[in-house]
Amino acid sequence: MTMKEKYALTDEGVRNVRLGAAWTTVTNLVVFAGVGFVFAIMSALVARLTGGAVTLGPWGRLGFDPLDVPVLGWMAVLAVYLVMLFVCERFQYYYQYGVIYKESGRQRIALAERLRRLPLSFFGRRDLADLTETLMTDVKTTEHAYSHVLPELYGAYATMAIAFACLLAFDWRLAVASMWSGPVALLLLFGVRSRLQPLMRKTRMAGLKTSELVQEALECVREVRATNQEERYLERVYRSVDAAERSAIRSELACGVAVNGAQVVLRLGFATTLLVGAALVLEGTCDFLTLFCFLLVVSRIYAPFDQALMLIAELFSARTASARMKSFFEEPMAAGGAAYAPNGHDVAFEHVGFAYEEGGEQVLSDVSFIAREGEVTALVGPSGSGKSTCARLGCRLWDASSGRVTVGGVDVSTVDPEVLLGDFSVVFQDVTLFDDTVMENIRLGRRGATDEEVLAAARAANCDEFVSRMPDGYATMIGENGACISGGERQRISIARALLKDAPIVLLDEATASLDVENETRVQSALSRLLAGKTVIVIAHRMRTVRAADKIVVLEGGRVAEQGMPAELLAANGLFARMVRLQTESEGWTI
Numbered sequence: 001m002t003m004k005e006k007y008a009l010t011d012e013g014v015r016n017v018r019l020g021a022a023w024t025t026v027t028n029l030v031v032f033a034g035v036g037f038v039f040a041i042m043s044a045l046v047a048r049l050t051g052g053a054v055t056l057g058p059w060g061r062l063g064f065d066p067l068d069v070p071v072l073g074w075m076a077v078l079a080v081y082l083v084m085l086f087v088c089e090r091f092q093y094y095y096q097y098g099v100i101y102k103e104s105g106r107q108r109i110a111l112a113e114r115l116r117r118l119p120l121s122f123f124g125r126r127d128l129a130d131l132t133e134t135l136m137t138d139v140k141t142t143e144h145a146y147s148h149v150l151p152e153l154y155g156a157y158a159t160m161a162i163a164f165a166c167l168l169a170f171d172w173r174l175a176v177a178s179m180w181s182g183p184v185a186l187l188l189l190f191g192v193r194s195r196l197q198p199l200m201r202k203t204r205m206a207g208l209k210t211s212e213l214v215q216e217a218l219e220c221v222r223e224v225r226a227t228n229q230e231e232r233y234l235e236r237v238y239r240s241v242d243a244a245e246r247s248a249i250r251s252e253l254a255c256g257v258a259v260n261g262a263q264v265v266l267r268l269g270f271a272t273t274l275l276v277g278a279a280l281v282l283e284g285t286c287d288f289l290t291l292f293c294f295l296l297v298v299s300r301i302y303a304p305f306d307q308a309l310m311l312i313a314e315l316f317s318a319r320t321a322s323a324r325m326k327s328f329f330e331e332p333m334a335a336g337g338a339a340y341a342p343n344g345h346d347v348a349f350e351h352v353g354f355a356y357e358e359g360g361e362q363v364l365s366d367v368s369f370i371a372r373e374g375e376v377t378a379l380v381g382p383s384g385s386g387k388s389t390c391a392r393l394g395c396r397l398w399d400a401s402s403g404r405v406t407v408g409g410v411d412v413s414t415v416d417p418e419v420l421l422g423d424f425s426v427v428f429q430d431v432t433l434f435d436d437t438v439m440e441n442i443r444l445g446r447r448g449a450t451d452e453e454v455l456a457a458a459r460a461a462n463c464d465e466f467v468s469r470m471p472d473g474y475a476t477m478i479g480e481n482g483a484c485i486s487g488g489e490r491q492r493i494s495i496a497r498a499l500l501k502d503a504p505i506v507l508l509d510e511a512t513a514s515l516d517v518e519n520e521t522r523v524q525s526a527l528s529r530l531l532a533g534k535t536v537i538v539i540a541h542r543m544r545t546v547r548a549a550d551k552i553v554v555l556e557g558g559r560v561a562e563q564g565m566p567a568e569l570l571a572a573n574g575l576f577a578r579m580v581r582l583q584t585e586s587e588g589w590t591i
């Protein structure tokens with residue numbers, strides 16, 4: 001697998017990790033060069049103090065006595081060395097830490113862009129907490145791995161290889177005695193990886209489950225309190241936290257044992273250098289200063305590797321995170337081209353079948369009807385009969401499993417969902433509001449609309465009445481998902497958005513359900529302005545709302561039970577007539 005695939009990096013990210021590793025290697029080598037200076041002075045000193053009994057070691061072979069260099073000369077060398085070290089560390093820092101935030105920024109944007117284009121079926125399968133964790137925690141985990149682990153690790157590999165080659169030139173026996181432990185420590189760690197990764201994945205999933213539970217508790221706090229379920233809910237959260245803690249301890253212990261084991265093996269290299277070196281010195285085949293040089297280098301060379309070993313465990317867990325991120329990119333996107341030239345805006349369902357999950361329960365079967373331009377088509381039927389599902393397929397929030405949905409004769413599955421949605425104004429049952437001002441929440445209907453246009457739409461949707469009671473009018477922040485706004489007010493904001501968009505096809509899902517009678521009348525008049533001349537599909541339970549429709553499609557169990565004009569259906573005395581009768585009776589009820 002390439003680095004790009006393994007760590008879900010972009011091309012630029014791979015380039016930066018490589019540069020980071022290169023500068024880490026150069027910095028490590030410059031640091032070793034410092035050890036070389038110490039060795040040079042020390043060896044010359046020992047040679048002088050022992051009256052030449054101990055030779056100059058490798059320097060001697062080069063015929064160079066470092067103590068012959070004047071102090072000022074050494075000071076100059078030191079100054080140049082410090083400048084070199086500074087420059088190397090600056091580049092290492094830049095490529096290791098500086099550019100990485102751009103990479104994780106790019107990743108977050110790529111993920112968000114992907115999410116935007118994924119079909120809604122994907123969101124049905126993935127939990128919200130799970131998606132948030134990937135966008136936030138997984139990106140952060142990989143960000144840390146890219147900055148702190150990858151360049152360090154690859155830099156350590158390269159440094160060890162270069163150092164080994166240099167040491168081989170000095171004395172191959174001591175080189176082998178000192179460097180064997182690096183690859184063995186690595187092999188050990190990678191050998192246990194297949195055991196560590198499942199533990200890490202389990203810990204990740206346990207943590208995720210806890211976040212899901214906490215998020216659910218926060219989202220459902222009203223229901224939990226209303227049903228007196230706090231203790232039961234907390235009990236579940238505690239159990240989940242305990243399980244996550246146990247899993248984390250197990251995984252940390254396993255990692256700790258593996259990493260410390262590898263570090264101990266790495267340090268054995270120092271002992272073998274000393275033992276082999278002592279034997280060679282006593283045997284007379286190696287001089288003392290060469291051994292001293294090896295011991296100095298070995299004491300330094302393990303430092304970056306030691307650090308890398310500690311971080312490898314993090315790399316293993318980053319692989320889990322990058323695999324989760326990669327899974328986003330492997331999801332098939334909602335296909336479709338930008339070319340879209342419908343002939344009018346009739347919305348036609350042709351033998352449409354649909355299930356929310358592949359192989360799952362069939363929610364719609366052989367549904368065929370046409371919602372004509374300039375007419376109001378009402379979808380009615382018992383709860384769960386598939387009315388909202390039809391509306392979702394109409395604007396391609398989901399794709400039909402069989403049959404096809406067309407707009408103006410164009411199969412919607414061939415059109416880019418964003419382009420298609422440009423032709424739809426949608427007012428859903430559950431209105432989503434953003435933590436922004438009322439004005440901006442309405443402007444969502446049409447980006448770029450002027451304040452005057454927004455205000456006109458708001459007035460037409462009867463928003464003025466409640467907005468004028470707000471402290472800053474249309475500039476009032478409405479809190480997360482409009483926490484301080486009532487159901488009816490939310491719907492009016494949603495209708496204002498639809499009015500502002502003024503698209504040729506309008507989908508109204510229970511649009512006036514949360515309104516009192518007075519407001520409903522006002523909103524209905526606003527709606528009639530919105531609906532004039534458009535293709536309108538209304539979903540409503542209340543027969544009063546649909547009495548004025550041009551056509552009624554009655555769904556039952558995901559099939560079209562009957563369709564036609566209201567008067568025809570009443571005369572046919574079928575399901576629609578029964579629903580009308582039942583509602584008329586219930587309207588007469590008193591408590």
Ligand SMILES: Nc1ncnc2c1ncn2[C@@H]1O[C@H](COP(=O)(O)OP(=O)(O)OP(=O)(O)O)[C@@H](O)[C@H]1O
Nearest residue numbers: 124356357363381382383384385386387388389390
């Ligand atoms: N996102 C979803 N994932 C899986 N099943 C779903 C989903 N949304 C709806 N369903 C199922 O599809 C069926 C039809 O639901 P739909 O919301 O279309 O019915 P409806 O007629 O609009 O109901 P209501 O009048 O109660 O809103 C139901 O059995 C419902 O449980």
